Amino acid sequence: MKIGFALSGGGARGFAHLGVAQALYEKDIKPDVISGTSAGGIVGAFLAAGYLPKRTYEIISEINFLKYFRPAISISGLIKLEKISDLLLDYFPENSFEALELPLTIAAVNYTKGEVAYFNSGELIKPMLASASIPVVFDPIEINGDKMIDGGVMNNMPAQTIRDQADYLIGINCNPVAKESNDNGMKGMLERVLLMAINYNTYDHKQYCDLFIEPKKLDVYKVFALSKAQEIYDIGYEYATKLLEDAPEAIQPLLSKNNK
Numbered sequence: 001m002k003i004g005f006a007l008s009g010g011g012a013r014g015f016a017h018l019g020v021a022q023a024l025y026e027k028d029i030k031p032d033v034i035s036g037t038s039a040g041g042i043v044g045a046f047l048a049a050g051y052l053p054k055r056t057y058e059i060i061s062e063i064n065f066l067k068y069f070r071p072a073i074s075i076s077g078l079i080k081l082e083k084i085s086d087l088l089l090d091y092f093p094e095n096s097f098e099a100l101e102l103p104l105t106i107a108a109v110n111y112t113k114g115e116v117a118y119f120n121s122g123e124l125i126k127p128m129l130a131s132a133s134i135p136v137v138f139d140p141i142e143i144n145g146d147k148m149i150d151g152g153v154m155n156n157m158p159a160q161t162i163r164d165q166a167d168y169l170i171g172i173n174c175n176p177v178a179k180e181s182n183d184n185g186m187k188g189m190l191e192r193v194l195l196m197a198i199n200y201n202t203y204d205h206k207q208y209c210d211l212f213i214e215p216k217k218l219d220v221y222k223v224f225a226l227s228k229a230q231e232i233y234d235i236g237y238e239y240a241t242k243l244l245e246d247a248p249e250a251i252q253p254l255l256s257k258n259n260k
Helices: 011-026 039-048 053-062 084-089 125-131 186-204 216-220 226-246 248-259
Strands: 003-007 033-037 077-080 104-110 115-119 136-138 141-143 146-150 168-172 211-213
Touching (some): 003 039, 011 226, 104 125, 115 125, 216 226
Parallel strands (some): 003 033, 077 136
Antiparallel strands (some): 141 146
16 A cells, blocks of 8 residues: 655644654654645655654754845845755755655746646755745745745645555645634734635645644744744644544554555
8 A cells, every 4th residue: 555645834833744754654654655835845855765754853953044044136035045955965965856765746836827836856956945935035946947936825735646646645734724813913914814825725635635634733833933843843743643542443544554
């Protein structure tokens, strides 16, 4: 049985993907194919390259991303992400989808053409960064002459892209929206509106999943809450661990994988 992981975007909340993955790995539930958007695309790339969840957490949390950001000289964004490319080469030296151990699909949005773009071959790092280029905050990444931005704008959990490659597909959404908001300022309102729009298209793709995992406690964390990485990771791990313990029937097809 082939298992698929579809990982949503969510900024710093993406650390929860690694906590969830760790809980699944401990049950010997590991992906054979992965798709992801934004933070999910980055986590997915590390897992597809063979890095274990805990090691990936260490790598990402120890990197001071702000050190590598530089102002974008344009009106389209505030920060350029390309500077991180050299850093990622340390972990993806071949910079290629084909060099990964597992098939991976990353979703971004082609801002130039106004459509979703899916990447699963060729250069790896640019699509990783493009998929995480939040509009206005980050400058778009140019690929083949087109400007690419965060995939969450149109497809925050690209489950359908690997549905036919997986016998059992697990969707992990690290981007739940709180039922009530205490944000009264403009910044808080804009972030909440963006999260609501992104979550709408996430739930639209939930239908493709055999198991949908969404740790609700993540809703109190901001997109850039990088200092809360350990808390976010722990929430993902604890939620998935409890889910697997309380609903064993949901994972019976997965546990029987080793018997086939």
